[in-house]
Amino acid sequence: MDVNTDLLLEVRELRDRLVDKTDVLEKVKALTLLPDDLHATIDMVASYYEVSRKAIESLIVDHRDELESDGLRTISGKELSFFKEEGVISKNTPSLVIIPRRAILRIGMLLRDSHVAKAVRSYLLNVEEDARVEAPQVIDRAVKRISWREVYSTVNYKKKLGKLIGLSDGTATLLALSHTEREFGVDLSEYKRHVRDDDLEETFSPTELGKRMSPPVSAQRVNRMLADAGLQQWDEKAKSWVLTDAGKPYAKLLPVEVFHPDKNVATTKYAIRWRLAVLEELVRR
DSSP states (O other): OOOOTHHHHHBHHHHHHHTTOTHHHHHHSOOOOOTTSSEEOHHHHHHHHTOOHHHHHHHHHHTHHHHHHTTOEEEOHHHHHHHHHTTSSOTTOOOEEEEEHHHHHHHHHHOOSOHHHHHHHHHHHHHHHHHHHHOHHHHHHHHSOOOHHHHHHHHHHHHHHHHHTTOOHHHHHHHHHHHHHHHHTBOOHHHHHHHHHHOOOOOBOHHHHHHHSSSOOOHHHHHHHHHHTTSEEEETTTTEEEEOTTTGGGEEEEEEEEEETTTTEEEEEEEEEEOTTHHHHHHHO
């Protein structure tokens, strides 16, 4: 049974299996990289796949967890200065997204409306035929009909877990979808996009809250005020602020993926984002 190229768009397990085949990129088209010969910018990747910069940026938003697992990251400071000295970016550039070959290849497996990406996927199918001989069970699982009833049950279960720890309904759903994607190797980005559209309640970091106070105060001062009000407490072991039960009506916990390049894994942390109503509570005290 031939594997349709669309499976690479839909099944993460296949993408993960083929993402090391980066030599395919040069077979399809010449690839321009930064002076380190390891990474490309968003504009370089857009040029390679002959699509707009916005198309690549949108894809990164939808699949950031996958791409960060391949080494995509944002650099600044001293690391960024190397590229400034090489003259490839403006000296006023505060940060830069750098994309290694693995992530460039994965973008080709995810990008729908690009003839170059389609050519990349076609080449990868030839590689996949060899992979079928080496490990047929991987391909067989991919081409079988996905049990969407099981996917649905898993998302619901993970969503309930998220709400138990204080996540909002939308955020818990988004986290559940992301975890289920990794577990089943399916693409749920379309669903996640709708969750983001529906979960638009404005929230603020301590820094942003401090700027809204009169007179403005620092983030450190806001954190202390929140702690004094019993809305959060410091967790010495985790080295971070933790939301208390009293603080839950005033805040949302948002999952943040943190990539650890030394271990080549990503972990999830939770950032407290405060609703504007918390300012009235702080002022009252």
